Amino acid sequence: MRVIAHGVRGSVPAPGPDTARYGGNTSCVEVNLMDGTRLVLDAGTGLRELGKQMAPGPTKVHLLLSHTHWDHVLGLPFFIPLWRKETEIVVYPLASEAQERFRKTITLFDEIHFPVGVDDIPASFDFVKPEGSVWQIGSAQVSRIKLNHPGGSQGFRIVDADGSSVAYLTDNELALPAPGGGSDDELVRFADEVDLLIHDAQYLPADMPAKVGWGHSVVDDVLELARRARPTKLLLFHHDPDRTDTELDAIRDASRSWLKDQNVACELDIATEGVVHTLPPR
Numbered sequence: 001m002r003v004i005a006h007g008v009r010g011s012v013p014a015p016g017p018d019t020a021r022y023g024g025n026t027s028c029v030e031v032n033l034m035d036g037t038r039l040v041l042d043a044g045t046g047l048r049e050l051g052k053q054m055a056p057g058p059t060k061v062h063l064l065l066s067h068t069h070w071d072h073v074l075g076l077p078f079f080i081p082l083w084r085k086e087t088e089i090v091v092y093p094l095a096s097e098a099q100e101r102f103r104k105t106i107t108l109f110d111e112i113h114f115p116v117g118v119d120d121i122p123a124s125f126d127f128v129k130p131e132g133s134v135w136q137i138g139s140a141q142v143s144r145i146k147l148n149h150p151g152g153s154q155g156f157r158i159v160d161a162d163g164s165s166v167a168y169l170t171d172n173e174l175a176l177p178a179p180g181g182g183s184d185d186e187l188v189r190f191a192d193e194v195d196l197l198i199h200d201a202q203y204l205p206a207d208m209p210a211k212v213g214w215g216h217s218v219v220d221d222v223l224e225l226a227r228r229a230r231p232t233k234l235l236l237f238h239h240d241p242d243r244t245d246t247e248l249d250a251i252r253d254a255s256r257s258w259l260k261d262q263n264v265a266c267e268l269d270i271a272t273e274g275v276v277h278t279l280p281p282r
């Protein structure tokens with residue numbers, strides 16, 4: 001399995017010299033499976049970058065959205081393959097009824113928010129509703145979990161046929177009661193020993209308590225999740241738009257020290273646009 005983040009920022013795109021190294025595009029992660037199937041996790045502005053890399057010709061993309069907030073869908077109109085007839089986009093179910101309405105109409109394309117209506121898009125959308133709690137997509141098995149976020153969000157665990165695995169958990173607030181599901185204990189089980197854990201780490205303790213209930217995690221709580229779930233590698237993701245590259249360097253160093261002090265054998269990095277993570281077979 002190959003995993004590439006094309007957008008790593010939370011809330012709103014944050015271009016500029018202070019964010020150029022890790023990247024200013026919002027959430028979008030590409031997952032390439034061993035049978036050649038391409039999954040796209042979220043359609044933030046990073047999707048635009050992915051689209052530029054995709055050659056013309058018959059293309060099939062499996063789109064799994066965590067939820068429908070702006071920063072997770074805004075790249076869709078600017079995804080070049082959308083404007084080609086030979087592109088097929090398979091869209092998977094969302095976490096709530098309200099969000100399902102978005103999925104069926106792609107409400108971005110209402111000719112108010114964007115000049116082109118959904119019926120005039122050349123690519124075809126396939127709104128699937130797979131049976132059961134584990135979906136077979138290409139060579140992978142995909143399961144999902146409800147996350148703790150205003151309006152609802154969902155996370156995914158993708159296990160390829162060779163055993164390599166990634167868990168994508170963004171727009172999730174750890175360490176709070178989670179009435180809608182996705183308690184910390186459930187998440188530990190869900191992400192248990194994955195090769196790559198990608199988790200929302202938007203905040204620092206200094207941001208609290210002002211941002212309690214905003215639906216994002218404090219880095220310290222993400223490290224605690226990693227200590228318990230034991231992934232091979234943790235990527236801190238969904239960076240605050242105001243967090244500079246230099247501040248992210250400091251978060252990386254402090255986080256690595258904490259894991260070392262706790263004797264947690266887990267690599268850690270700051271999610272960075274364009275970096276390829278190759279997960280070996282198990």
Ligand SMILES: [Zn+2]
Nearest residue numbers: 010011071171
């Ligand atoms: Zn977000």
Ligand SMILES: [Zn+2]
Nearest residue numbers: 067069149171
């Ligand atoms: Zn959100």
